[in-house]
Amino acid sequence: MIAFTPTPLLDALLDLTLAEDIGTGDVTSALLIPAEADAAFALRAREPLVVCGAPVVDRLFWRFGPGAPSVDWHVAEGARVEPGDTIGVMRGNQRSLLVLERPALNFLQRLSGIATLTRRYVEAVEGTGARVVDTRKTLPGWRVVDKYAVRVGGGTNHRAALDGGILIKDNHLQAAGGVEAAVRRARAEGPxxxxxxxxxxxxxxxxxxxxxxxxVILLDNFSPKQVQAAVQLAKGRALLEASGGITLETIRHFAEAGVELIAVGALTHSARAVDIGADVLAG
Incomplete structure (x- = not known):
């Protein structure tokens, strides 16, 4: 079970989601749906995917407040499902269901997409000992949930924010006088x-x-052959992280070269939202 802890940043995202989608109210449902009508919607996969987002949807409904529907989840977070499988059933006031249907699907589709893609990368390096790590290339405002989805998919989180670690990049190096000077200063003066x-x-x-x-040393745009040479040079004195344009087709070459960490920005900046539908249940 992957830990999921609501944070102020998450609640701010959920509140913004509700505010931007609801506006002053759902005029269509108010016109067509009786105020006391109840209903149930089945959340169904329409393609193979790794499920992610259930606790986010639960929290979204809680932030909605009185009259929010409930969800009976049929599969565990991180489970693989096939087309036609029921992920969960939303039950409650029909007007509320219609208001929350799209926001709930937005979270489920994006986060399941990230988890599904991450799982593919993780499986591609299985048996090598290398870990697949994410980056800060996330959708603005969504980082807390994007990185959660990476964990559900089996990946490892890098820094969540700039205060999460010292990472000296190329632009820092130009200002700090090079690699050795920058590292020694960070080592001497940093927390x-x-x-x-x-x-x-x-x-x-x-x-x-x-x-x-x-x-940790980030090997920027090294080839697998260069990574292998780097591993031999470092001799275990630092963790090595490969980064830069690594794809599903190439990631195993980097893993087999002996690197411990492989950063993949595509996990969060290029994952496709998967297809999940909400179908009204009869009766």
């Missing part, structure tokens, strides 16, 4: 509880990072 990670573009940069005491 002792934070790991120091630095991005390098070649083997000389890697050597400087290792000698300066970096905890």
């Amino acid at each position: 002792h509880s934070l790991r120091v990670e630095v991005e390098v573009e070649d083997l000389p940069g890697l050597r400087a990072a290792v000698e300066a005491g970096a905890d």
Whole structure:
């Protein structure tokens, strides 16, 4: 079970979702649906997918307030389902169901899409010991749920925000005087509880990072052959993270080269929303 803890950022996202979609009220449902009518909608997969988003939808309904429907989830978070499988059934006031149907599907479709894609990447490196990690390339405002979906898919989260670790990138290096100077300063002056990670573009940069005491070294746009050389040079003195244009077709080559971490921005910036429908149940 992947831990899911509501946060102020999540509640702000859910409140914004409701505000932008409802406006001053659902005029169509108010005209056509009796105020006291109840109904049930089945959430069904229309393609193979990994389910993600149930606790987010539950929290969305809770933020909606009095009169919110409930959901009876039929499968566990992270489960694989096939077309036609019922993920859950929403029950309650029909007007409320019609108001919440689209926001609920938006979360389920996007998060299940991220979890599904992440699972494919994780399975592609199975048996190598490499971990698939995400990036900060998330939909603005959605990072808390995007990164949760990565975990559900079996991936590992990198920093959630800039305060989550020291990551020295190329633009930092230009201002700080190079790899060795930047790492030594971060090591000497940074909080002792934070790991120091630095991005390098070649083997000389890697050597400087290792000698300066970096905890993690990001190998930017290295080829699998270059990664293999980097692993031999580092000799376990730092964790190595491959990054830059890595795809499902190439990721195993990087994993087999011996790198411990593989960053994939596509998990959150390019995952396709999967097809999930909400079907009215008769009776």
